[in-house]
Amino acid sequence: MNEAGERIRVGRVSGVYGVKGWVRIFSETEPRAAIADFPRLWLRSGAGWRLADVEAGRAHGHGVVMKFAETADREAAYGLMGAELAIERDWLPPAEDGEYYWADLLGMEVEHQDGTALGRISGFMETGGANDVLVVRGDRERLIPWVRGQYILDVDLEARRLRVDWDPEF
Structure with missing residues (x-):
């Protein structure tokens, strides 16, 4: 640095x-x-x-x-x-409200809406389609579509935590 x-x-x-x-x-x-x-x-x-x-x-x-x-x-x-x-x-301009730079999300804790820890964001996949996909590594790798309001419930940059509605068994 x-x-x-x-x-x-x-x-x-x-x-x-x-x-x-x-x-x-x-x-x-x-x-x-x-x-x-x-x-x-x-x-x-x-x-x-x-x-x-x-x-x-x-x-x-x-x-x-x-x-x-x-x-x-x-x-x-x-x-x-x-x-x-x-x-x-x-060097980057501030992100618009409700938008994020991928770099700011890397390493964030991801948890299910009930508080179950799923892992950390380790990367992203650009699908070229309707939505990109988060790569979350914890007890195993999970691919979670970046769909705000459906799968992505809350992004807390200060606490470095992302809450999702995603089946922990999936």
């Missing part, structure tokens, strides 16, 4: 693109190209975390390509292969 705040992983460098220092990005943002909206990103490679200035970035096919100030050519771009990309939590 740094003194400024919490880092949120937003992607990784997955390849090189062209000969002028551009890299391919596997983006974990929604939409994918939103990762290119940040003027700086944290990069983590073998040497640890460092801030890098983004010169340019854009959607390309099903992915994103990006040019960092430090990568003048293809050889320099190879040096970023596999690097994780992150932002600081406070």
Whole structure:
């Protein structure tokens, strides 16, 4: 961590693109190209975390390509292969009422409405359909659709607890 705040992983460098220092990005943002909206990103490679200035970035096919100030050519771009990309939590605008950043929900305790502990949120699955799915790990893995009012009853960010109407045996 740094003194400024919490880092949120937003992607990784997955390849090189062209000969002028551009890299391919596997983006974990929604939409994918939103990762290119940040003027700086944290990069983590073998040497640890460092801030890098983004010169340019854009959607390309099903992915994103990006040019960092430090990568003048293809050889320099190879040096970023596999690097994780992150932002600081406070770089994001506040979420709208009733909306949440997935990063804020990770690690939250999940409990049935009767108080039975089901585990912690360990991830999310974007289905491309009507709703996304929470991955909850406890005594076993549970996949709970993110449907507010039906399965998701209450989100308490301060207490780090999510109450659900989900059969504990399912």
